[in-house]
Structures are given as structure tokens and as C-alpha cells.
Amino acid sequence: MFSGCWGAVVGCGMVLRLFIAIVAVFAVVPAWASQTWRVTKSEWTEEDERGYSAFVQRIGESGCLTPDDCINSDVNPYRGTDGKGINFNADCADLVYMLRAYYAWKNELPFTYVTGVYARGGGDIRFSTKGNRVAGRRNIKGGVNGRSVIYAIRDSVSSATYRVGPDMDENPITDLYPVKIQQGSVRPGTAIYDVNGHVAIVYKIGTDGRVYYMDSHPDFTLTRSVYGAQFGRDFPAMGAGFKNFRPIRLERGRIHIAKNEQIADYSTEQFHGNVNPDPQGDWRKAKFAYEGLEVGFYEYVRIAMAGGKLTFNPVAEIKATMKTLCNDLYDRQRFVEMAIEAGIDRKPHPEKLPPNIYGTDHMEWEIYSTPSRDARIKTAFRAFRGDVERLIQLWMDRDERVSYDGLDLRADLKKTYDHAAEICTVIYTNSAGRRVTLYFPDLVKRLFRMSFDPYDCIERRWGATSEEELASCANTRTKERWYDAMQRLRNQIDRTYDARMDFTVRQLEDAVPGSGVDTAPDVDVKHVIDNMGYRAPITTMAPPGY
Secondary structure, three states: OOOOOOOOOOOOHHHHOHHHOOOOOOOOOOOOOOEEOOOOOOOOOOOHHHHHHHHHHHHHHHHHOOOOHHOOOOOOOOOOOHHHHHHOOOHHHHHHHHHHHHHHHHHOOOOOEEEEEEEOOOOOOOOOOOEEEEEEEEOOOEEEEEEHHHHHHHHOOHHHHHOOOOOOOOOOOOOEEEEOOOOOOOOOOOEEEEOOOOOEEEOOOOOOOOOEEEEOOOOOOOOEEEEEOOOOOOOOOOEEEEEEEEEEEEEEOOEOOOOHHHHOOOOOOHEOOOOOOOOOOOHHHOOOOOOEEEEOOHHHHHHHHOOOOOOOOOHHHHHHHHHHHHHHHHHHHHHHHHHHHHHHHOOOOOOOOOOOOOOOOOOHHHHHHOOOHHHHHHHHHHHHHHHHHHHHHHHHHOOOEEOOOOOOOHHHHHHHHHHHHHHOOOEEEOOOEEHHHHHHHHHHHOOOOOOOOOOOOOHOOOOOOHHHHHHHOOOOOHHHHHHHOOHHHHHHHOOEEEEEEOOOOOHHOOOOOOOOOOOOOOOOOHHHHHOOOOOOOOOOOOOOOO
């Protein structure tokens, strides 16, 4: 019934090795530079999907710092067809749609997008507990101004657009569907939705199964990291996880959108597991296994994306993860500096926090605060500690998944950790104009003291506690009171977007419900390494008289 790319582009994992093919794809740039969106193809073929994945990967690997810079630079093979350029400022939700639409425009493909959603059961569409339904749609069949479509998408799409459960297979249908976790299905261009109101886009799959993503932010900066526990799992109706655009076909002037049953790699396994799903549909009981071996969800993603050929070298894992964490801290540094440059730290502190510190329309707080970003970093640090503990235990148990052929694992782990910690530094300029250098161990100790409040001085933003470092801090007594009162919120790594949080400083001091937790989780990986057990080597006894 359907042709072309109606189904999994299971072979598209090869796209990651096809930069020779990329040259051929990108060489076919339309000679016309008209702003008109022409449609000469009836559907996205597998070749189109590979071309799109290569386009996204090229942008992701370029290191460009904003979506606007990416599109208006040489990294974009279609640069020069936009006249004087195009405004491509995008936040996290817009970026996925705008990149897809831009590629479709430049390659004369049809496109469609949701123009609005409403909450199932009511409430804020960004954080609805029962997910959303599609309220409207716009189809692009040609003859329109491509630039105007890009701008219209930016005004129409939000993180709420992604908050649709895997069971929604009705008209009007959603743009995206949950994919099976396998090579070729999760690929550059795949969206990752975090129910805490954030969206990222995959730009590369490593040979070791790591999923690299980039994400944009309200200030239109672009950051990159590696998929992991910072993307929490939750009720399926909220639609978290990996999603691809549905195949579409233009026929007799109408765009037909594939339903779930018509897509080969449509799957709910990331919600319900791939082993004996719970009969009651309880996502918390989901189990994941690869070739009969039960594993955790995030490990399952790594193994599946590596094609099952994955062993874990504890030394390499520590090195790679610390590099990712360090990059996340560098990205945070950019956001803190933006708040300081804007002079937010010199403004008086509001009498109350926003209605929700993680999701708000308050302009200064939305752009310059970092509670959600900080929570994601803290979650990644906690996951790192848990992963190292687990790898060490697997090694102690002589599990075949652990690949290490050295003589002293603890010594090698300590050496690797110390080296990575030494080269990971954050250097900030304090309020007196002097440079302050923080090393990785300092940042671990300060992690839950770092202020996400943009009204704090930069010393507090980086978790300073000593009198010497705080000597240059210009915080007023009132701001210091706010800083102390928000410690329980800093201890909290679970982002509660649906909770009222417009607390006064007095309410925070009284530890009212919803104002955080008393104790921060343990994230000290160095302690785990220093105190790991000893594994006796396997020896072969020589026979008597040998």
C-alpha cells in the first residue's frame, strides 16, 4: 500500500560512516535561490532520510554555537540559497522541527507539522500528567514561502508538541512516533523528549553505542552531550523518549501520514520494556534484556545501539564520562556568565520565586537561571557514580561484559580519574575581576552548593563557601538569606514542573512541602574507586611432583 520510506530505515545506521555519500548528497543543491518552497517529490525516500541524517550529523559535529550560526555558516551545504540569510534562532523544541522543515524545503519535499495541542484532562500543556492531543495541523505541499514556514513553526511548536503518548494513533495524528531502540532507527535527526520540558536531537551514534545529542536553549545557544539518565523515564502518556518523524506521502493534493501500524519500527519498548511487559501496563516494572541478558534501560540503549557487540572497559568508561561531564560544566559556565554580563546579579531579589522554578514565563528567570540545567548535571553525576559501582561489581564477579586486561584495576581507575580531573577546570572571573580556577574535585564537592539563582553573585553561582573566595561577592544580606534558604531546592535533582513553587524566603526557611529535600545524593566517584574491593587473580595449580 505504501512505498518509499514507510517503515524503519533499518540500514540507516550506516549513515554514520557515509561521509563520502554525504558529499554526493550535498552536491545536489538547487541552483535556484527562490524563497518559494517547491515540492517535486511525493514522499521522503530512504535516500532522503539518509541525506537528512547526514545533514544533522554535519551540523552536530561542526561545533557551531547557535542554530543561527549553524545555518548561516559554511557547515550548511544550502547556505547561499537563502538570499541574505535566514533567522534561525530556535529553542529546544523548535530546533527539531526547523531543521527538518529546512531540509525538506531545500530538497523539494512535502512537510507537515502540528500547529497546536491541548491537554488530556486539562492543565498546563507543557507538563500535563496525562499527555496531550493534537489540536491542529498545517500541510506544506508547495507554493509557499519557505522562510515564512520556518518562522511560523517557531511560533507554533513548543515542548508540549512532543508530549503525546505512544497510544495516540488518531486524527489529527501526531508528527512523531516512538521508535524501536535499534541501529538505524535511532539515528541523527531522532528527537529525544524529556518530560521535564526539554527536547534534544540526536546528531551521532558512536561505535560504542553512545548517543550524542545537541540541544538549544531559550537564549538560542546550542550545547552537546551524551544521552543517559538525565533523560528520565515516566508515564508513557507523557511521551518521553526517542521519536522520529512519521513517513508522509503527497497524493492527489493531500498529505497522508502513516499510522503506528504502518511503520515497521514503531515500538513501545522504551516505555514497557522488551521482556514480558507488565499486564497492567505499569512502566515502572518494565524489563530490558539483550540476547537473554537482563540489563537496565540506559545500558540497554548502549548495547542495542552498538549492535550487541559491546563490552565495558571501566577505564575507558570513566575517561569518556568525565569528559562529557566536564563539557556539561563548561556549558553551564556560559550560562552563568551570560547572567553576570546582563547584570542580573546586581538587581534586587524578587520577593517570591516564580510559580515554578523549572518552567516559567518570567523572562529573567527563564533565560538566566539554571535550575533545570543544574538538575540534569547532578543527575548525570549521580548516574556516573552508580555506573562505576556497577562496573566494579561486574568486574569483581568476573562478568564477561567487562573488558579489562590490566593487572591492577583500582590503580588504573585512580590514574585515569586523577588525570581527567586535572585537565577538567572551570575558570571564572570573580566580582573583583580576578580569575578563580576550579578543578573537577572542587566542582564535585560544590555541586549542590552551586546557585541556580541568577540574582546571586558569581561566587555563589559556583558554590563558594570560604570567606576568602566570598570576599568579593556583592550579595546583600537579603540575597544571602535567599541563598541559604534555597539549599533544599539545590539538593533536589527531580524536576517537579507541575508543582507550585512561588515561595517566599520565609516559606523556604520553614521547609514547606515542595521546597526541596534535606539531603543531597552521593556523587563521589573517587570514594567508590578508593574503596573498591580486591579481586584475587585466577591461578592454575601445578600437579604434584611437577
